[in-house]
Amino acid sequence: MDLREVVSALNDFASPSLAEGWDNVGLLVEPSPPHAVNTLFLTNDLTEEVMEEAVQKKADLILSYHPPIFAPLKRVTWGTWKERLVVRALERRIGIYSPHTAYDAAPHGVNNWLSKALGACTSTPLHPSTAPSYPGEGTHRVEFCTGTEHLDAVLSKIKDIQEVSCLTTFPARVEGEEQTRVSLNCSQKALLEVVALLSQNSLLYHKTEILLLQKPLLPHTGMGRLCTLSEPVPLSDIVQRIKQHLRLPHVRIAVGRGRTPESPVKTAALCAGSGSSILKGTKADLYLTGEMSHHDVLDAVANGISVILCEHSNTERGFLSELRDTLGIHLQNKVNIIVSETDRDPLQVV
Incomplete structure (x- = not known):
């Protein structure tokens, strides 16, 4: 399978959008295309010893649960072990992908x-x-009531504002008077323009409700x-x-x-x-x-x-065996998937 096809399948298996904002997930090292992935190598931590194992087993892509590149690299030399991982991967044309907290969630x-x-x-x-996007367009909902004498003029001006959507009207009775209730969704930027427009009419402005839309929770x-x-x-x-x-x-x-x-x-x-x-x-x-x-x-x-x-990685590493079987099905058995035998928690009880 082509690398981009594999990465797309991995992202579909667990979207990087599920990861924490501080995390560094997804494809971290990409050999120049085209790059075929015949062997996918799974590890919890990508150390130099694990990298050597991946090279020996002719891996085309390493899935490292923990991202080996976390803090930004200002240079890629032979000076530090994480830089050497990148050098070694590029020399051997091995991609590196990390899911980390996306797999946690x-x-x-x-x-x-x-x-x-x-x-x-x-x-x-x-x-x-939460879902990566709002259920509808926009981040805010604005609702207000107006009489027929202002309706057409207000709607015309609102329609000229970009990033306004879901504009609807329906009859409403306010304090015994027949009016029209207007509802719309808009972005944060458009909200400022909508509020500025409505504030030109004190009656409209004081009857305006602004709701902050929430992204739905994912089950x-x-x-x-x-x-x-x-x-x-x-x-x-x-x-x-x-x-x-x-x-x-x-x-x-x-x-x-x-x-x-x-x-x-x-x-x-x-x-x-x-x-x-x-x-x-x-x-x-x-x-x-x-x-x-x-x-x-x-x-x-x-x-x-x-x-x-149980020590940090001991609560994670065993998942890789289950992941191997699950990804095999997800990738339609088109890729040989192996789990590192070298990877282990650095702390031992003696």
């Missing part, structure tokens, strides 16, 4: 996979995502998950389930105040990676994430919430 993404560690449960996003999409287990499970059993799901011999646990390892867990808030900002303030029996600050753990424990930490 997606309904079929990383957090959904992590929730399977808890067993049978239902889940909702902790921070729901089952967003950062983190609040999971409700089908039945309460002892904390010690949850620990074993998580270790088995993540294939880890050890996790770190802080038992909430007033709780014990045998205390039942009915609700769990989780966030793959670093979850402090997403989980903070959420009421649950358990927090599950990769890492949290010492003080955020203390706060949770003081509020009776137990905390399980």
Whole structure:
């Protein structure tokens, strides 16, 4: 498949618009076209060791969950390891694509996979995502009532304003008088012109309502998950389930105040990676994430919430095996998809 065709399919699988505003997602390194993708190489972190593996396995495109290019590069030399990744990729004609928080938010993404560690449960996003665009044109809705003597003149002037849409009129009765209610959508820029026009007539201006349109929430999409287990499970059993799901011999646990390892867990808030900002303030029996600050753990424990930490990338990496199978179907099995064997969390328990 052509690189652009693959990237289009990846964007369709989980739109980059779902990513957080601070993130750097999408196609980060592009070899000169045309560029065919026969082998797609999946990794959680693109290190120099992982890059060497990708080269050896003749990868044409690397999907690195974490973006290897995050802070802007002022130069591309052999001086730093991230610059060397770019040099190596371009020399070997390997593209680099990163989904990161777009996969965190997606309904079929990383957090959904992590929730399977808890067993049978239902889940909702902790921070729901909004649609990338408004349901209709414009960001604001303006409504006002006017008598027939002003209607034609006002409508004529409004129609001359650019970025005004959905202009409709319908009869209305105001204080016993027959009038016409006018409704329109407009952009922020057009709103200033509409308000300036209406302010020329004090009667119109004082009867004007301005509504800020909201982008609709996307179902089952967003950062983190609040999971409700089908039945309460002892904390010690949850620990074993998580270790088995993540294939880890050890996790770190802080038992909430007033709780014990045998205390039942009915609700769990989780966030793959670093979850402090997403989980903070959420009421649950358990927090599950990769890492949290010492003080955020203390706060949770003081509020009776137990905390399980598995190290940052350990809560993400296992998703790649599921992703491999899902993308195989999404790409119609036209691309060979492999998961890195070198990629691992840099922290080890000794």
